[in-house]
Amino acid sequence: MRPPLVLSISASDPLGASGLAADLKTLTALGVYGAGVTTMIAVGSTQGVRSLHRLEGDVVGAQLDAVLADVRPDATKIGALGGAAAATEVSRRVREHRAELGTLVLDAVMVDLDGTALITAEGAAVLAAELVPQVDVLVANTLEAGQLLGRAPATDAEGLREHALALRELGPRSVLVTGARLGGADAVDVLVHPGGTDVLRSARVDSAHTRGAGATLTAAIAAQYARVEEFGRTGQDDQVGSEGTQDDDITIIASAREFLASTMIDAQTWELSRTPGTGHGPLNHLITLSAG
Ligand SMILES: Nc1ncnc2c1ncn2[C@@H]1O[C@H](COP(=O)(O)OP(=O)(O)O)[C@@H](O)[C@H]1O
Numbered sequence: 001m002r003p004p005l006v007l008s009i010s011a012s013d014p015l016g017a018s019g020l021a022a023d024l025k026t027l028t029a030l031g032v033y034g035a036g037v038t039t040m041i042a043v044g045s046t047q048g049v050r051s052l053h054r055l056e057g058d059v060v061g062a063q064l065d066a067v068l069a070d071v072r073p074d075a076t077k078i079g080a081l082g083g084a085a086a087a088t089e090v091s092r093r094v095r096e097h098r099a100e101l102g103t104l105v106l107d108a109v110m111v112d113l114d115g116t117a118l119i120t121a122e123g124a125a126v127l128a129a130e131l132v133p134q135v136d137v138l139v140a141n142t143l144e145a146g147q148l149l150g151r152a153p154a155t156d157a158e159g160l161r162e163h164a165l166a167l168r169e170l171g172p173r174s175v176l177v178t179g180a181r182l183g184g185a186d187a188v189d190v191l192v193h194p195g196g197t198d199v200l201r202s203a204r205v206d207s208a209h210t211r212g213a214g215a216t217l218t219a220a221i222a223a224q225y226a227r228v229e230e231f232g233r234t235g236q237d238d239q240v241g242s243e244g245t246q247d248d249d250i251t252i253i254a255s256a257r258e259f260l261a262s263t264m265i266d267a268q269t270w271e272l273s274r275t276p277g278t279g280h281g282p283l284n285h286l287i288t289l290s291a292g
């Protein structure tokens, strides 16, 4: 017996709200084994990111080599990379092991919700040129999509659609551009996938606990792909091939958005920080474990 397994490649934060911590909690909540490669330590809290400490490229590479020699992920999620060294090591391993990573989900992390840059310009260039073309599913917020394309960020749903279409031209099978930063009563994301273009809407949650939303969404997407892969592997669903089916993208992303919304709603009333009422707190990832 082998559990569904997702490899997350991302940064560590001491609060455990975003990056690798959010990924591993999300995977646990969704019944998937999480393995994690650390790219950087992002020192921060509910009050924002204070400093970034990027690991040397060879430290990132050594972690990837050890874990990939040992286990075969059903899906892989790439999050915060921080700079060119990690981005280069990761894209090299992705090229070498592409067929052994399962569905590859890229969260194009470039900027924190407070506006702090999380990647250097050189790192962003490597991400755009070498990683984006290799992934199955790309997720970017308005600022990240704009930066990847060298355009001004989208300001409305039509702009999100245009950017998602343009990003899909770079290679990913499906692209989700998230539009929560646009404001409005609904959080609107646009998904361009093999079946067409869909606008995904959910009621905006009025909450100070939204840190790690992007990480949680993309980890939940990777978790769902891993489960599809597991069903295929164990013969529980003979309709599913090793790469899933094209229709999976919309179903999986919609379901991951629902999971995200429930983690956000549940954390709405949390008072975690010593200074409640300031900053942005974490989501409640463990909602599926505490229910009932
Ligand atoms: N207040 C909110 N209410 C509902 N959904 C939200 C809210 N904030 C963000 N989201 C959703 O969370 C996901 C990630 O949002 P995004 O802005 O991309 O986060 P990040 O900047 O962390 O990547 C998207 O699906 C987005 O629509």
Ligand SMILES: Cc1ncc(COP(=O)(O)O)c(N)n1
Pocket (backbone or CB within 6 Å): 010, 011, 012, 013, 018, 019, 020, 042, 049, 079, 080, 109, 111, 112, 113, 118, 210, 211, 212, 213, 214, 215, 216
């Ligand atoms: C380690 C790490 N990774 C990612 C983000 C951004 O994520 P979000 O915008 O989802 O809070 C972050 N602040 N820190």
